[in-house]
Amino acid sequence: MLESAARGLSRYGYGNLILERVASEAGYTRGALYHQFKDKEDLALAVIDWVDETWREEVGPLVDREPDPVVALIALARGHAVFCRRDVARVAMALRLEFSGQDHPVGRHLRRVSESLVKRCTRLITAGRRAGTIPAGPPARVIALAFIGAMEGAVLELAGQAPHDELLAARAAAGALGIDPDQPSIA
Amino acid sequence: MLESAARGLSRYGYGNLILERVASEAGYTRGALYHQFKDKEDLALAVIDWVDETWREEVGPLVDREPDPVVALIALARGHAVFCRRDVARVAMALRLEFSGQDHPVGRHLRRVSESLVKRCTRLITAGRRAGTIPAGPPARVIALAFIGAMEGAVLELAGQAPHDELLAARAAAGALGIDPDQPSIA
DNA sequence: AAGATAACATACACGCATGCATGTAGGTAC
DNA sequence: GTACCTACATGCATGCGTGTATGTTATCTT
Numbered sequence A, B: 001m002l003e004s005a006a007r008g009l010s011r012y013g014y015g016n017l018i019l020e021r022v023a024s025e026a027g028y029t030r031g032a033l034y035h036q037f038k039d040k041e042d043l044a045l046a047v048i049d050w051v052d053e054t055w056r057e058e059v060g061p062l063v064d065r066e067p068d069p070v071v072a073l074i075a076l077a078r079g080h081a082v083f084c085r086r087d088v089a090r091v092a093m094a095l096r097l098e099f100s101g102q103d104h105p106v107g108r109h110l111r112r113v114s115e116s117l118v119k120r121c122t123r124l125i126t127a128g129r130r131a132g133t134i135p136a137g138p139p140a141r142v143i144a145l146a147f148i149g150a151m152e153g154a155v156l157e158l159a160g161q162a163p164h165d166e167l168l169a170a171r172a173a174a175g176a177l178g179i180d181p182d183q184p185s186i187a
Numbered sequence C: 001a002a003g004a005t006a007a008c009a010t011a012c013a014c015g016c017a018t019g020c021a022t023g024t025a026g027g028t029a030c
Numbered sequence D: 001g002t003a004c005c006t007a008c009a010t011g012c013a014t015g016c017g018t019g020t021a022t023g024t025t026a027t028c029t030t
Helices: A002-012 A019-025 A030-036 A040-058 A060-064 A069-083 A087-099 A105-131 A140-158 A164-177 B002-012 B019-025 B030-036 B040-058 B060-064 B069-083 B087-099 B105-131 B140-158 B164-177
Strands: none
Touching (some): A002 A019, A019 A030, A040 A060, A040 A069, A040 A105, A069 A164, A140 B140, A140 B164, B002 B019, B002 B087, B040 B105, B069 B164, B140 B164
16 A cells, blocks of 8 residues: 555655545555545655655665765665666655645655755765865755755656666766766766 | 746646636636636646746857857756746746656646757767767766756755855756866856 | 727536545454 | 454545636727
């Protein structure tokens, strides 16, 4: 059910998501859905948490095992690209776009989840700057936002076109960081 | 009315767009809207054309006046970032995400319009490769998609945070192209 | 000045998705 | 075997947005 809802959310967004389809695609009826989740909002929140958890399990380790901040960030971009080959992963981008500038509970929850990724990237960027591998420039948080945006945008547009998605996500992300994409850790 | 609809589309997307609000925000009622446009779809199509036209007028010249393909592409990214400071510009990204993988008339029309941008970038990339300023790699069209995605993603995430948006869009775009963001035309 | 037409506003019918209330089948406890 | 609970399906009421038909007012034409 969660998987079906995630697919639906990533394809149609929250407002256009029809619970009837979510349920039937999972082999159930709407009744079953309302038995498992309080309402549509509750379902969306659960999906966000589920996707976030999956992301942490799948991409997190790739980042953590790299001691060098730049290498870690590039690994993050590559891992994200691979992660996004499952359509499920567009959920974050789709919902963020849909709820940006609004005060909807789903939007708030998504922002909270995303914020932890932004913070993670910001820390890596400041670490990279201290190490001298990331050049000075705009505030680290701004760089982090651009980093995430560029990575997600590239991945979204390539729509899982393996194997180029991985390389290009890494390159776009490296560009946002201001480092040469011709480095060994990227190419 | 077009401007109000563009704001609405960029904020809420097509499905969540309420024509009542579009009209009232423009100082009219829904009656006036239905007098000027056949239906909701017709309105969205008109908005797409309007935004596209504005983009061509505003960003196009910045690209055309640069003889060097790389410089032209970076100018495109910078120009796009500036263009997107008006919320109007997210229309393309919002609708593309909403209609990707669907067969809706609005989505088709948007893809036709976007395709011309992809072609333009593809041509510039192949030109840059012939000139030796853009390294070899994945097909030019794939690079073009990543280029556009990275640029739009970065701009979207930065949400008009001038002046950083311009620099970071250029950097992310340069990264997708595989060129060093430390070049004079970018920084 | 009268008729026509454009530019709106108003009011209503329809479809559709949500949420909830109710019904039902299977398992478990005692 | 009866009481009860879980895991669903079914059916209905409500709200909301679209589209359209019908008014109303201004502007243009001759």
